[in-house]
Amino acid sequence: MLFSSIIFLFYFLPVVCALYFIVPARFNTIRNLILLLASLFFYSWGEPVYVFLMIYSSVFNFFMARQIEKDLLAERSDRANLIFTVVVNLFILGFFKYFGFLMDTINGILRTDFHYTALSLPIGISFYTFQALSYIFDVHKKTVPAQKNLLHFALYVALFPQLIAGPIVKYRDVAEQLQHRTTSLDKFGQGTVRFILGLGKKVLLANTFGALYEEITAYGHGDQATVLTFWIGALAYTLQIYFDFSGYSDMAIGLGKIFGFDFLENFNYPYISRSITDFWRRWHISLSSWFRDYVYFPLGGSYVDTKRRHIFNLLVVWALTGLWHGAAWNFVFWGMYYGIILIIEKYIIGERLTKIPGILQHVYTLFIVMVGWIFFSSASLGAALHYLSVMFGFGAHGLADITTLYHLRTSGILLFIGCIAATPYPIAYFRKFVDRHAGIALLVIFGIFLLSVAYLVYSSYNPFLYFRF
């Protein structure tokens, strides 16, 4: 089920809210049970078979965390149980997500033709597997005690607001909230506003930019493939992916707030970054911090003896980050691309970058990011290289043409609005506006909701880009 769908907005969410708030706050276990059942229903709406996999993941990790804790309490080595748990989790992820990629690679390298069936990807598997692994690692490190109640743990894994596309909520951040959390009218209101803003970002902005990008990529090798048109397409995708994913995160955080949960922020205006290092502190924060805590630091992070070892650590983390996003070489390439740029920033241009004018720092960052998104959005590495070659004038049919002018005329204002909306200024202004004219602000929010619903009624299926991860 999609957040941005009529079924979710007008049937599922009101019913779940009603059932949840009918139960008095002191009966937290019953409230958790309602949320868990609702989450399983939400997931099984689109994944009737794979809901079993999610239940399995909950039961398996719940049981194994208790085994690991038992070992720790008995002062035995928990290494065997830890390795077993990690291997099983990664095996599940690998089987469903990377099996086809592996077979294609084997067939490609060995020039064989092994028949196989690449399975359909269970939605959200990368997100909930990483959540479960964070729990296992934290229990192993004694950061948190193992959960004694399967219901609470299953809710942590399956909680529908962040189940499908994150943020990747670490267990330690919500452990207390699973047992005790507060709901209030104030929090409900804040959550609703955040949800509607996220809905507007996705439906009104991301989908519109997505349509523009799709139109431009369809030009392929045709006469309309000009340098400027392809740059407009790259900008459209840059804005689409930000509003799509940060919109989803806003909706998840808003829904969490409605039900009393406080999730950490996942985005902090990444497009105002002055360097790529800064960008990755602001983009998909929950994923970056997951890799930092559970891969980069255990590898030694930057506290290693040699520069070579540090570079190795960075490349491993970024290759894995790329691979996490998708089972294809263009994602691995995309991850390595960022790994290499971060190494260059760290060891070569870092100091110099801070000394150039601020505007040039922004231009540099956005240039790198926009080029990176081409690898990310393309169906294959070949398609990405073709698109990039046109952007840089190779194989392009001129600098611009009538189609470029058409796109500028029809989408120029919207692209400008998107660029402004990706900065903190509109929200900061809106907050001030809320303080002064609360009534009008409420009407604005209601207007965004109505427009989004109107768009949804007349639009086709529009899944979130991050669903495929």
Next chain:
Amino acid sequence: MEIKEIQSTLTTQLKKALKLCVFIIVSVITFIKNIQRSFVIKVLLVTVLVLFMGAVYSLQDADDVPLSEIDKALKKETRIEKMEECSERQLMQLIGIDASAYDSFIYYKSKKALGVDELLIVKANNRADLDGVQDAVDKRISNQIATFQGYGPEQVAMLKDAIITKRGNYLFYCVASNPEQYEEVFKYAV
């Protein structure tokens, strides 16, 4: 004398065999007793996982069958001749799918101007390519619903009951008064 000797040898052998059996049984019981409950649960969990994965794989697997064979089966088992076979151009025009990007396809649509019956099977070169086909099909359904909304309740109902199934590298899409019949033939064929 010889018989007695044989009897005593047999008795000794039997006793030895009996002792061995008792030893084996006691060992097995001791082994089972010593197995920790957690180990049994782990084995059970892994078994359940492997069975589930096997079941999912076999459900989604498909043989490498040429679409011409599926087409033959459809012509034999269903009333697909009531629809007209469409060309690559129509596939592009109506559903927005570029046939050259895929291995092969079959596309039939209703002969009637106001009919929404259609059947599409696309065989992709790899399964990941089917995502694009699915998006195009979803869009087609939404567009058709928007077209018939308000004056074609029967057509809208049929469109809402459309079947989209993926098997191996194939995507099957059908809008008809009994789409399950076509789906069954497709599933049997692959």
